[in-house]
Amino acid sequence: xxxxxxxxxxxxxxxxxxxxxxxxxxxxxxxxxxxxxxxxxxxxxxxxxxxxxxxxxxxxxxxxxxxxxxxxxxxxxxxxxxxxxxxxxxxxxxxxxxxxxxxxxxxxxxxxxxxxxxxxxxxxxxxxxxxxxxxxxxxxxxxxxxxxxxxxxxxxxxxxxxxxxxxxxxxxxxxxxxxxxxxxxxxxxxxxxxxxxxxxxxxxxxxxxxxxxxxxxxxxxxxxxxxxxxxxxxxxxxxxxxxxxxxxxxxxxxxxxxxxxxxxxxxxxxxxxxxxxxxxxxxx
Amino acid sequence: xxxxxxxxxxxxxxxxxxxxxxxxxxxxxxxxxxxxxxxxxxxxxxxxxxxxxxxxxxxxxxxxxxxxxxxxxxxxxxxxxxxxxxxxxxxxxxxxxxxxxxxxxxxxxxxxxxxxxxxxxxxxxxxxxxxxxxxxxxxxxxxxxxxxxxxxxxxxxxxxxxxxxxxxxxxxxxxxxxxxxxxxxxxxxxxxxxxxxxxxxxxxxxxxxxxxxxxxxxxxxxxxxxxxxxxxxxxxxxxxxxxxxxxxxxxxxxxxxxxxxxxxxxxxxxxxxxxxxxxxxxxxxxxxxxxxxxxxxxxxxxxxxxxxxxxxxxxxxxxxxxxxxxxxxxxxxxxxxxxxxxx
Amino acid sequence: xxxxxxxxxxxxxxxxxxxxxxxxxxxxxxxxxxxxxxxxxxxxxxxxxxxxxxxxxxxxxxxxxxxxxxxxxxxxxxxxxxxxxxxxxxxxxxxxxxxxxxxxxxxxxxxxxxxxxxxxxxxxxxxxxxxxxxxxxxxxxxxxxxxxxxxxxxxxxxxxxxxxxxxxxxxxxxxxxxxxxxxxxxxxxxxxxxxxxxxxxxxxxxxxxxxxxxxxxxxxxxxxxxxxxxxxxxxxxxxxxxxxxxxxxxxxxxxxxxxxxxxxxxxxxxxxxxxxxxx
Numbered sequence: 001x002x003x004x005x006x007x008x009x010x011x012x013x014x015x016x017x018x019x020x021x022x023x024x025x026x027x028x029x030x031x032x033x034x035x036x037x038x039x040x041x042x043x044x045x046x047x048x049x050x051x052x053x054x055x056x057x058x059x060x061x062x063x064x065x066x067x068x069x070x071x072x073x074x075x076x077x078x079x080x081x082x083x084x085x086x087x088x089x090x091x092x093x094x095x096x097x098x099x100x101x102x103x104x105x106x107x108x109x110x111x112x113x114x115x116x117x118x119x120x121x122x123x124x125x126x127x128x129x130x131x132x133x134x135x136x137x138x139x140x141x142x143x144x145x146x147x148x149x150x151x152x153x154x155x156x157x158x159x160x161x162x163x164x165x166x167x168x169x170x171x172x173x174x175x176x177x178x179x180x181x182x183x184x185x186x187x188x189x190x191x192x193x194x195x196x197x198x199x200x201x202x203x204x205x206x207x208x209x210x211x212x213x214x215x216x217x218x219x220x221x222x223x224x225x226x227x228x229x230x231x232x233x234x235x236x237x238x239x240x241x242x243x244x245x246x247x248x249x250x251x252x253x254x255x256x257x258x259x260x261x262x263x264x265x266x267x268x269x270x271x272x273x274x275x276x277x278x279x280x281x282x283x284x
Numbered sequence: 285x286x287x288x289x290x291x292x293x294x295x296x297x298x299x300x301x302x303x304x305x306x307x308x309x310x311x312x313x314x315x316x317x318x319x320x321x322x323x324x325x326x327x328x329x330x331x332x333x334x335x336x337x338x339x340x341x342x343x344x345x346x347x348x349x350x351x352x353x354x355x356x357x358x359x360x361x362x363x364x365x366x367x368x369x370x371x372x373x374x375x376x377x378x379x380x381x382x383x384x385x386x387x388x389x390x391x392x393x394x395x396x397x398x399x400x401x402x403x404x405x406x407x408x409x410x411x412x413x414x415x416x417x418x419x420x421x422x423x424x425x426x427x428x429x430x431x432x433x434x435x436x437x438x439x440x441x442x443x444x445x446x447x448x449x450x451x452x453x454x455x456x457x458x459x460x461x462x463x464x465x466x467x468x469x470x471x472x473x474x475x476x477x478x479x480x481x482x483x484x485x486x487x488x489x490x491x492x493x494x495x496x497x498x499x500x501x502x503x504x505x506x507x508x509x510x511x512x513x514x515x516x517x518x519x520x521x522x523x524x525x526x527x528x529x530x531x532x533x534x535x536x537x538x539x540x541x542x543x544x545x546x547x548x549x550x551x552x553x554x555x556x557x558x559x560x561x562x563x564x565x566x567x568x569x570x571x572x573x574x575x576x577x578x579x580x581x582x583x584x585x586x587x588x589x590x591x592x593x594x595x596x597x598x599x600x601x602x603x604x605x606x607x608x609x610x611x612x613x614x615x616x617x618x619x620x621x622x623x624x625x626x627x
Numbered sequence: 628x629x630x631x632x633x634x635x636x637x638x639x640x641x642x643x644x645x646x647x648x649x650x651x652x653x654x655x656x657x658x659x660x661x662x663x664x665x666x667x668x669x670x671x672x673x674x675x676x677x678x679x680x681x682x683x684x685x686x687x688x689x690x691x692x693x694x695x696x697x698x699x700x701x702x703x704x705x706x707x708x709x710x711x712x713x714x715x716x717x718x719x720x721x722x723x724x725x726x727x728x729x730x731x732x733x734x735x736x737x738x739x740x741x742x743x744x745x746x747x748x749x750x751x752x753x754x755x756x757x758x759x760x761x762x763x764x765x766x767x768x769x770x771x772x773x774x775x776x777x778x779x780x781x782x783x784x785x786x787x788x789x790x791x792x793x794x795x796x797x798x799x800x801x802x803x804x805x806x807x808x809x810x811x812x813x814x815x816x817x818x819x820x821x822x823x824x825x826x827x828x829x830x831x832x833x834x835x836x837x838x839x840x841x842x843x844x845x846x847x848x849x850x851x852x853x854x855x856x857x858x859x860x861x862x863x864x865x866x867x868x869x870x871x872x873x874x875x876x877x878x879x880x881x882x883x884x885x886x887x888x889x890x891x892x893x894x895x896x897x898x899x900x901x902x903x904x905x906x
Contacts, residue, residue, distance in 0.1 A: 177748025344815035489675035519888035523895035562849035572821035576785040
């Protein structure tokens with residue numbers, strides 16, 4: 001708690017990031033109180049510019065952009081969080097196990113790890129979209145993205161686990177008869193938590209970027225509102241040509257706010273947990 | 285402040301004292317949620333170090349010895365603060381009051397006051413050749429041109445029995461003992477009057493330790509420098525120091541000529557430290573003290589050693605014993621100083 | 628009569644050098660000795676850094692496998708122990724005490740958890756009461772009690788207390804052998820002898836044999852029955868501790884003994900004045 005207050009007070013990046021994210025989270029919360037079903041079209045007058053009645057205007061499909069944005073933010077964030085959580089579980093497990101077991105097992109796991117890391121993400125996802133076609137849903141997409149997004153972080157976690165393996169307290173735990181699972185998750189996990197924390201932020205940004213990219217290209221469930229989906233529909237209706245600029249501008253501005261917010265939080269937390277910056281704060 | 289001044293008058297300040305410490309108190313002060321915690325790491329310490337003398341400071345972990353030398357070197361940072369007292373150096377005419385006018389100390393560092401530390405890697409830059417470390421530390425203090433500087437450095441290394449070619453080596457190519465010898469050369473190349481040596485031989489093997497200690501003693505004797513030598517190892521103190529101070533829980537327990545201290549310890553803690561050392565050829569059972577060194581944040585009342593002391597009487601838990609002249613010519617802080625029998 | 632621990636021509640090679648110049652270094656080179664099962668003893672392995680003494684300790688604990696030769700415990704080849712059950716049966720008989728008490732306990736794990744886990748695994752103490760009784764009995768052996776240790780973390784105790792807890796934990800399975808690698812080098816001087824004396828009590832009262840690995844000739848002399856002196860992986864001198872350390876015969880042992888600083892200023896300063904340059 002004190003850390004949070006300190007960060008808000010002394011770290012400008014953290015403050016700005018927190019404000020940006022607060023705006024986004026307010027939108028997400030608002031989405032649950034939407035007056036219209038987000039999937040419905042032609043519920044309001046189409047093509048109205050931003051006004052007192054429609055804060056962010058309406059689009060050519062007769063949807064209120066404010067409520068569309070709120071639902072999109074919720075869905076996009078949900079996607080990002082699921083990807084980040086699933087990929088964290090994989091990264092932690094693989095990293096801790098590989099680092100702890102070491103030797104031959106470690107070499108094999110890391111060879112697989114690096115092979116997967118070298119695979120190009122977007123082509124694989126596109127291939128999946130073409131194969132699955134109509135069965136494609138966002139949970140499948142999220143799990144696939146998660147399967148593609150843990151390799152780098154598991155390598156980071158492994159490097160720490162590798163150094164923990166030969167520490168005396170690990171050997172003491174082994175000779176106390178503690179089983180491998182307990183050693184990994186009780187004794188070693190706390191030491192990799194800082195890495196887990198800031199890679200989660202980066203992973204979240206990556207996953208959202210991926211979702212936006214795929215949706216803009218129309219490779220997702222286009223009826224379900226997402227940030228990328230909004231831009232896809234705006235393009236499909238030639239919004240720029242038709243002069244409905246706010247249809248494009250609204251999702252773009254808010255995705256930038258979301259990215260900046262996450263990026264600044266990641267940066268400030270990163271700086272906070274870095275031992276070198278800690279020393280600097282102490283006046284060394 | 286008044287107290288400090290009156291103490292200063294009582295102590296005869298001989299001109300040959302290179303370092304004079306008066307009533308020094310340095311505490312770590314932490315404030316968390318409005319709760320103030322004081323750790324009295326250095327608590328009312330007075331001592332002097334003379335020219336051409338190796339002054340030992342012995343103590344266990346949490347005895348405050350590391351805090352004391354940090355304070356002496358003017359290297360303290362928040363949350364540690366000097367509460368009272370003074371640290372004064374006298375480098376042949378140039379006197380420096382470390383906590384009166386701290387800016388005086390900066391130009392004197394390395395030129396007059398240098399350090400030998402435990403981890404040689406802290407001093408030698410691991411990715412650059414040894415000669416760069418010499419350049420970084422010593423060049424601007426020597427006031428010599430390039431060629432003259434390097435010939436002086438090579439001459440200095442040779443005098444210490446080191447091959448000047450080590451200047452071209454990277455630290456990782458050298459053994460731990462060789463690196464520690466180089467840090468000694470580095471600390472002494474400017475011929476400083478005062479050297480602070482902090483556990484310089486602790487991580488070394490027995491044979492290398494013997495050699496490194498000999499090297500430190502040689503250089504010191506040649507330059508007639510003063511050294512404060514800090515280690516927990518009483519045998520090392522026996523080998524190198526002229527006078528020795530024993531610290532316990534932030535205070536001095538006893539101080540005296542090393543030989544007298546070992547022959548006739550006046551403080552029960554000193555007697556224990558010396559008596560418990562095993563020796564080859566001596567099979568008598570060594571006893572250990574009960575209890576453990578106290579936490580400096582919550583020291584016992586009165587004499588801080590009294591809960592573990594075999595000679596403790598009721599008075600020891602009430603009153604703080606002050607440093608008094610001892611029967612063997614040193615100083616001791618113990619109410620029962622005369623009664624200690626070497627164990 | 629079987630030997631408790633027997634080393635026959637034990638050698639351990641480690642690869643050294645870079646990618647192109649692979650060579651191997653003999654960390655342990657043809658070491659032979661045996662500890663009798665009938666007579667518990669304190670067996671000191673003395674050497675400087677790089678002598679191979681810590682590698683030897685790891686092999687005795689089954690953490691490293693000899694490159695050649697055989698290391699057997701109670702008649703079984705330690706390198707051949709496979710599988711969890713066999714490994715746990717071995718660990719119940721051979722327990723370690725590590726060098727740095729502040730490093731040997733996870734700062735985030737309560738100290739009593741190590742004791743309870745040991746009692747649970749090796750004594751089969753399935754309920755809380757049995758685990759606590761076993762932990763308390765072991766702590767009483769080393770002059771502590773469960774009441775003093777319960778719920779504590781390593782930063783709350785002194786190095787001497789932690790090292791006692793480490794010994795207590797090692798004692799819980801009723802081991803036959805304790806391998807102690809530099810157990811007192813990080814312990815404060817005023818507490819050091821209490822740990823050293825504890826090892827002697829364990830030998831005399833619990834009949835546990837102890838491998839005492841150290842660089843300190845004086846404590847080796849003080850507590851051990853037999854000693855081997857190692858240099859660069861080889862045993863260069865061995866025998867009765869008192870005899871070997873009082874009258875070493877090999878040049879290296881003589882030099883090593885000569886460099887030990889006695890707690891006597893006159894003698895100690897004479898030693899550093901007569902220093903010989905060692906690379």
